[in-house]
Amino acid sequence: MTSETPGPKRTDGWVYVLSNPAWPGYVKVGSSLDARDRLRSYQTSSPFRDYTLECLVQVPDRRGFERSLHTALEGHRVGHTEWFRVHPQDVRNILNDMNKELP
Incomplete structure (x- = not known):
């Protein structure tokens, strides 16, 4: 039996915004290593x-x-x-502005 030393945790990834027509005017803001996979997991619900x-x-x-982004949307x-x-669209605008500030 071998023991593997875990590598450093990844910090990169995706920040995403989801919506659902059942809740108009509401969005879910989250993060994931794989946003499309996260979307698929929501679809199952x-x-x-x-x-x-x-x-x-x-x-x-x-x-x-x-x-x-959560802080920017706190209200x-x-x-x-x-x-x-x-x-x-309001979240898209904030997200785009924040992304422009990244190095």
């Missing part, structure tokens, strides 16, 4: 497979970038979740 990937951006620190947060009551 919907009998209509109707989640839409509104936008995504590849970043060097997915969790830090996601936190920053729109639904409880203590990753859901926000905000139009997808």
Whole structure:
């Protein structure tokens, strides 16, 4: 039996915004190493497979970038979740502005 030493954890990845027509005006902001795989996992919770990937951006620190986006949207947060009551285009605009500031 061999023991493998785990490598460094990856910090890069994707920050994404999802919507679902069942909840108009709400978006889910999250992060993942593989955003399209994450979308597929959400589709399994919907009998209509109707989640839409509104936008995504590849970043060097997915969790830090996601936190920053959550902070920018704080006034729109639904409880203590990753859901926000905000139009997808507004989130796209904020996400694009934040992405321009990356090195």
